[in-house]
Amino acid sequence: MLERPPLTVALIGNPNTGKSTLFTALAGVRQRVGNYPGVTVEKKVGSMRLGERRCELVDLPGTYSLAPRSPDEMVAVDVLLSRRGDVAGVDAVISIVDATNLERNLYLVGQVLEMGLPTIVALNMVDLARARGLTIDVERLREQLGVPVVELQANRGVGVNDLKRVLAESVDAPAARNRVSPFPEAFQRETEHVQTLWSRSDAKSENGREPLPRYLAERLLLDTSGYLQNTLTSQAADARAGEELLAARKRLAEAGCAVPAVEAQCRYRWVAEVLDGVVTRPSQRVEIVGDRVDRLLTHKVWGTLVFALLMLLVFSSVFIFADPLMGMIDEAIGALGGVAEAALPPGPVESLVVDGVIGGVGSVLIFLPQILFLFFFLAVLEDCGYMARAAYLMDKLMVRVGLSGKSFIPLLSSFACAIPGVMATRVIENRRDRLTTILVAPLMSCSARLPVYAILIGAFIPATTMLEFIPLQGLTLFSMYLLGMVTAAVVALVLKRTLLRGPTPPFVMELPNYKWPSPRMVLYRMGERGWAFVRRAGTLILAVSILVWAASSYPHNAAEVDERLEPRREALETQLAELDVSSPQREGVEEQLVEVENEIAAVYQRESILGHMGRAIEPVVRPLGWDWRIGCAVIASFPAREVVMGALGVIYNLGGDLDVGAASDQDRLGARMRAAEWDDTGEPVYNVPVALSIMVFFALCAQCAATLVIIRRETNSWRWPVFTFVYMTTLAYGAALVTYQVGMQFF
Amino acid sequence: MHDPIPLSLLAPGQCAEVDQVTGHPDHVHRLEELGLRSGAAIEIVQRGSPCIIRLSGQKLCLRADELFNVLVRCVATN
Incomplete structure (x- = not known):
C-alpha cells in the first residue's frame, strides 16, 4: 500500500504552558530549527509517527493571543491559515493549555477554534491544578468546548500517548465544523x-x-x-x-461594539460559558510550597540576595567546570596539530592545515564547554520558572537604561561569552529591547579579554596600592569591566532614543508556577544552542582563520632569511649534531636555535601581507601610541581577540604557541614588551598610557567574528552585525585615542 | 461595593476586583488578553514598580507607568 502524504500538525499555546516540553516529548530529537525568512521567529519543525502515518509537527511561538501586530506575530496566523509557502497546509492543531489558569488560556483556544481546523486541547499541568485544590470536570469541558480534551503532564511524559491516539482519530474523522462565532x-x-x-x-x-x-x-x-x-x-x-x-x-x-474592546468582552463571555460548571475552586486559596518559596525569591532584600548568590554560583561553576574541559580541548587540538605536522611534509600545506584549519577551528571549539555549561544552568533556571523572577528583580535597574528586566540575564551571560548572551535574548519579546540587548552585549568584557588585561596589567601597572588600601592592578582590571558596562548602558540609552526609538508597550510579564525542570528539555536546549554555535560560527571562523593565516604567511619572502638567518640556523644545527647527548653545552645551543627560529618566523611575518598592513596603518594607530607591531597584532585579532597574544608572541620572537593562561609565558611576553623599542627613535614603545590604550581598545572593540555571525543569525539580517562592528570599532578607537592622549599628560 | 481606587493603593493581601483598565485601546487590549480585565479578581502580592499581582490563578509582574491605569474595587472581606 502506498503511504499516505505526511500530515502537518501545528502546536500552539500560551507561554509557560509546557509547550516546548510537549514538543520535545512528541518529536524527540528529530527536530529542525531554522528561521522564517524576514522575521526573527524561530521555525521549529519536528517529525513523529501517528500509527502508520508520518507527521510533521510545527511548534508555533508561544503567545497569549492570535492578534498580529507585527511580522513576527503574523507567522503563527499565516501558518494556521496555510498562507505560508514554506510550511505545508495544517491538518490539525494541538492547543496546549495550563489547567491552573483555564480562563486566560481558553481566550487563545477560542481564536484557534475560529480557524475551523480539527483541534485538540491538551490540558497540561493537571497535577499542579490538583495541588491548588482545583477540580476540573474534563468530560463537561469536552462537551462544552466541542473538541477532544486530553489530560497531560508533559514534563513527566504522562498522557502523551493518549494525545497521539486522539490526534490520529481526529485527523482520520474530522468532525463537522460548524463554529459558532462569539461575536454579536x-x-x-x-x-x-x-x-x-x-x-x-x-x-x-x-x-x-x-x-x-x-x-x-x-x-x-x-x-x-x-x-x-x-x-x-x-x-x-x-x-x-x-x-x-x-x-x-x-x-x-x-x-x-467598539473595537478592539468588543473582542475581549465577547471572548471572555464565551470562555465563561465554556467553563460553566467545569472548574470547582476551593473556598480558600490553597497555599502551596511554591507560594512560600516565591515570597522569599521575590522579596526585595532576600530575593535580591538569593539572586546574587545564585548568579555567583552559576558563573563560578561555569568557569570551574569548563576550565578542565577547555584545557583538554586545547591539548587535543595541539596534539592533532602535532600529528598533522608529523604527517605532512613541511611547507605551505602543513602550515595551512596546522595553523590555519586546526588552529582556527580550535579557537572556536575552545568556547564550547563554557557555552554548554552556561546554557545548562540557564535552561534549568528557565524551565523551573525562576527566570521571570530574576527579570522582575532586575527590572528596576534595567529600566534606567531603557530596557527591561528580561535583558539582565543575557547581558550577565555576556561576561562569560557574548555568544550565549546574544542567544539568550530570545526570551525578550519586545523587538526593540531585544535588538538593543543584542547590540550592547558584546561590550561586556568576555572571558577572552581577560588574558589581554592580565598580561598588560601585569607588565605595566605597578603592583602598589592607591590611598593605602586599593591595589592599583585590581583597580585597573575592575575599571576595564566597568568601562564595558558603562559604555553598554550609554549605548543602550542612545539606541533607544534614536535608532530603536518607538512606543514602549506596557511591561507585563507572567510569573509562571514553579515546577521541576524536565531533564530532557534541559539537555535538548543545551545541545541545540551548542550545535548552533559550532555550525554557524565554525564555518565562518574557519574561513577567516585561513584568511589571517594566509595574510601572515604570504608573501613568503625568503631573501633576508636566506642571507642572514639561515646560515646561523644551519651552523647551530651542525653544532648540535656534533655535541655529545650528555654535553652540558647542549642546552645553551638549543636555546640559541629556538631564538633564531623564532626570529625567522618574525621576519616572515614582518614581510607578510599582515606585516605590510601593520606598517600601512601605523599613521592611523600612532595617535593611540601604538607602533606597527601592535597594529599588526590588532588586525590579526579581529576574527577572534584571543589571537592577539599569539600574534604578539610571533612578533616579539617568542614563537606563536604561547600559552596565554600560563603565568610564566605571560611574564616572558611582558618582559619582551617592556623591552620593545620604536624602530626610528629607539625609545620604549610601551608605557602606562600605551598599555591602557590597548586595554581600552580591546574592552570596546568588536573583535569576534563568531559573535557577529551569531548576531546575523539572531537578527536575520547582515545590517546589525555590520552596525555592531562599525560602532564598536569606532568607539574603541576614539576611547583608546582619548586614553593615550590624556594619559600622556600625566606620565 | 466600595468606590474604585487605583491599583497602587491596594494593600497587599487585600482582595479586589478590577473595575476598569484605561489607556490606549491597543494597550488595554493587550492587557485584556493577559487576563487583566474588568471583573477579574485581583490581589497585590508585592507592591512597588514593577509590582506583582495575583490574577485568577496566575501571577503577573506589572510596571506602573503612564501608559495605562488600573482601577480596582475592594471586595468586602468578612
Whole structure:
C-alpha cells in the first residue's frame, strides 16, 4: 500500500504552558530549527509517527493571543491559515493549555477554534491544578468546548500517548465544523462585508478565487494599530477598502461594539460559558510550597540576595567546570596539530592545515564547554520558572537604561561569552529591547579579554596600592569591566532614543508556577544552542582563520632569511649534531636555535601581507601610541581577540604557541614588551598610557567574528552585525585615542 | 461595593476586583488578553514598580507607568 502524504500538525499555546516540553516529548530529537525568512521567529519543525502515518509537527511561538501586530506575530496566523509557502497546509492543531489558569488560556483556544481546523486541547499541568485544590470536570469541558480534551503532564511524559491516539482519530474523522462565532450579529455582518471587500480587491483572487479568510477579516476590523491593514492592503487594489474599514468600525461603535474592546468582552463571555460548571475552586486559596518559596525569591532584600548568590554560583561553576574541559580541548587540538605536522611534509600545506584549519577551528571549539555549561544552568533556571523572577528583580535597574528586566540575564551571560548572551535574548519579546540587548552585549568584557588585561596589567601597572588600601592592578582590571558596562548602558540609552526609538508597550510579564525542570528539555536546549554555535560560527571562523593565516604567511619572502638567518640556523644545527647527548653545552645551543627560529618566523611575518598592513596603518594607530607591531597584532585579532597574544608572541620572537593562561609565558611576553623599542627613535614603545590604550581598545572593540555571525543569525539580517562592528570599532578607537592622549599628560 | 481606587493603593493581601483598565485601546487590549480585565479578581502580592499581582490563578509582574491605569474595587472581606 502506498503511504499516505505526511500530515502537518501545528502546536500552539500560551507561554509557560509546557509547550516546548510537549514538543520535545512528541518529536524527540528529530527536530529542525531554522528561521522564517524576514522575521526573527524561530521555525521549529519536528517529525513523529501517528500509527502508520508520518507527521510533521510545527511548534508555533508561544503567545497569549492570535492578534498580529507585527511580522513576527503574523507567522503563527499565516501558518494556521496555510498562507505560508514554506510550511505545508495544517491538518490539525494541538492547543496546549495550563489547567491552573483555564480562563486566560481558553481566550487563545477560542481564536484557534475560529480557524475551523480539527483541534485538540491538551490540558497540561493537571497535577499542579490538583495541588491548588482545583477540580476540573474534563468530560463537561469536552462537551462544552466541542473538541477532544486530553489530560497531560508533559514534563513527566504522562498522557502523551493518549494525545497521539486522539490526534490520529481526529485527523482520520474530522468532525463537522460548524463554529459558532462569539461575536454579536452586527460584528459578524461587518466581518462578511470586509471579507467581500478585501476578496474583491485581492489581485490573486481573480483566477484563484481565494477569498480573504474570515479570521483575517475579523482581525482587520479589530486591529486598530494599522499593521494588518498595511500588510494586506499591499495586495489589494481597491483604494476605498481603507475608508470602508473605518466606516465599518464607526458603525460598530455606534452599535455598541467598539473595537478592539468588543473582542475581549465577547471572548471572555464565551470562555465563561465554556467553563460553566467545569472548574470547582476551593473556598480558600490553597497555599502551596511554591507560594512560600516565591515570597522569599521575590522579596526585595532576600530575593535580591538569593539572586546574587545564585548568579555567583552559576558563573563560578561555569568557569570551574569548563576550565578542565577547555584545557583538554586545547591539548587535543595541539596534539592533532602535532600529528598533522608529523604527517605532512613541511611547507605551505602543513602550515595551512596546522595553523590555519586546526588552529582556527580550535579557537572556536575552545568556547564550547563554557557555552554548554552556561546554557545548562540557564535552561534549568528557565524551565523551573525562576527566570521571570530574576527579570522582575532586575527590572528596576534595567529600566534606567531603557530596557527591561528580561535583558539582565543575557547581558550577565555576556561576561562569560557574548555568544550565549546574544542567544539568550530570545526570551525578550519586545523587538526593540531585544535588538538593543543584542547590540550592547558584546561590550561586556568576555572571558577572552581577560588574558589581554592580565598580561598588560601585569607588565605595566605597578603592583602598589592607591590611598593605602586599593591595589592599583585590581583597580585597573575592575575599571576595564566597568568601562564595558558603562559604555553598554550609554549605548543602550542612545539606541533607544534614536535608532530603536518607538512606543514602549506596557511591561507585563507572567510569573509562571514553579515546577521541576524536565531533564530532557534541559539537555535538548543545551545541545541545540551548542550545535548552533559550532555550525554557524565554525564555518565562518574557519574561513577567516585561513584568511589571517594566509595574510601572515604570504608573501613568503625568503631573501633576508636566506642571507642572514639561515646560515646561523644551519651552523647551530651542525653544532648540535656534533655535541655529545650528555654535553652540558647542549642546552645553551638549543636555546640559541629556538631564538633564531623564532626570529625567522618574525621576519616572515614582518614581510607578510599582515606585516605590510601593520606598517600601512601605523599613521592611523600612532595617535593611540601604538607602533606597527601592535597594529599588526590588532588586525590579526579581529576574527577572534584571543589571537592577539599569539600574534604578539610571533612578533616579539617568542614563537606563536604561547600559552596565554600560563603565568610564566605571560611574564616572558611582558618582559619582551617592556623591552620593545620604536624602530626610528629607539625609545620604549610601551608605557602606562600605551598599555591602557590597548586595554581600552580591546574592552570596546568588536573583535569576534563568531559573535557577529551569531548576531546575523539572531537578527536575520547582515545590517546589525555590520552596525555592531562599525560602532564598536569606532568607539574603541576614539576611547583608546582619548586614553593615550590624556594619559600622556600625566606620565 | 466600595468606590474604585487605583491599583497602587491596594494593600497587599487585600482582595479586589478590577473595575476598569484605561489607556490606549491597543494597550488595554493587550492587557485584556493577559487576563487583566474588568471583573477579574485581583490581589497585590508585592507592591512597588514593577509590582506583582495575583490574577485568577496566575501571577503577573506589572510596571506602573503612564501608559495605562488600573482601577480596582475592594471586595468586602468578612
